[in-house]
Each structure stands twice: as C-alpha cells, then as structure tokens.
Amino acid sequence: MKIDLQLKLKIKAHCMKMVSQKIEDINAVIQGLKESRSNETKSSAGDKFETSRAMLDLEIDKQMAVLSDWQTKQSRIDLTKLDNYKIAQSGALIETDSDYYFILESVGRIQVEKLSVFCLSVNAPIAQILIGEKKGERIKFRDKNIVVKSIV
Numbered sequence: 001m002k003i004d005l006q007l008k009l010k011i012k013a014h015c016m017k018m019v020s021q022k023i024e025d026i027n028a029v030i031q032g033l034k035e036s037r038s039n040e041t042k043s044s045a046g047d048k049f050e051t052s053r054a055m056l057d058l059e060i061d062k063q064m065a066v067l068s069d070w071q072t073k074q075s076r077i078d079l080t081k082l083d084n085y086k087i088a089q090s091g092a093l094i095e096t097d098s099d100y101y102f103i104l105e106s107v108g109r110i111q112v113e114k115l116s117v118f119c120l121s122v123n124a125p126i127a128q129i130l131i132g133e134k135k136g137e138r139i140k141f142r143d144k145n146i147v148v149k150s151i152v
Helices: 005-039 046-079 125-130
Strands: 093-096 100-103 108-112 115-120 138-141 144-151
Touching: 005 046, 005 093, 005 100, 005 108, 005 115, 100 125, 115 125, 125 138
Parallel strands: 100 115
Antiparallel strands: 093 100, 093 144, 108 115, 138 144
C-alpha cells in the first residue's frame, strides 16, 4: 500500500477518536466513583464509612491522574504537525520491510484502510532507533534487521 499524507491524516484522526473515547470512558468512571462516594451513608460503624470514602477518594485520584495522561496525549496528537518527511521524526509515518510505524503518540496498534500501524510516542524503544533514519537505511532492533522502505 502506498503511504501518503492523506493516509497519515486518516491515522491521526483514528488516533484522536480512540483517545477521545478513552477520555470519555475515564470521565464516566470518575463520575460513577463520585456518585458512589456521595451515596455512602454514615452508619454506626464510623470507621467502615471513613475507610470506604477514603478508598473511593484514592480511586478517584488515580483515575484523575490517568485522565490527565490521556488529555496530554490528546493535546500532543492535536499539536503534531503532519508534513511529508524524508527523515524519521515526530509526525512521520514509516514503512519498514516488516511493519508500519507512526511516530505520534503511544496508542498501540490500529487498523486503518486494511493497514496495521503501530502508533508510537517518540520515547518508544523502536521510535528511538528509527528517529533520524532515512529511506533505504537499515536498523537493528531486538536482534532483528529492519529496512526503512519509505517515510512520509
């Protein structure tokens, strides 16, 4: 399959949709936890009530941190400039002899137009090796030789 700027735009849109859905899901979990916390009724076993509320507060805090991480991903995806690149870098879609990699943000493997693409952050180990490479160059990752076939 030919990779081009249009394909990159579709992949980016798919990633944004996935991240937005994840943010909605986390917000729903947080809302449910807040409702559970407010529905806790004080009983004669005061310690049990306090422990239960404290556990819910801890879970809310945990989910708020997760939400913040996903919102940061969403912002990074939104701000990533998509051009036609000759060198692997943030915003580049890279075709190798084995896989397709989009250096954008870590959302995992996705399917777009029957193409399986790994969406990676710049901090991913394979992204660290790919960044700076050009078409035709060879890299080694986990004892596997990989050829960069094209970059957009």
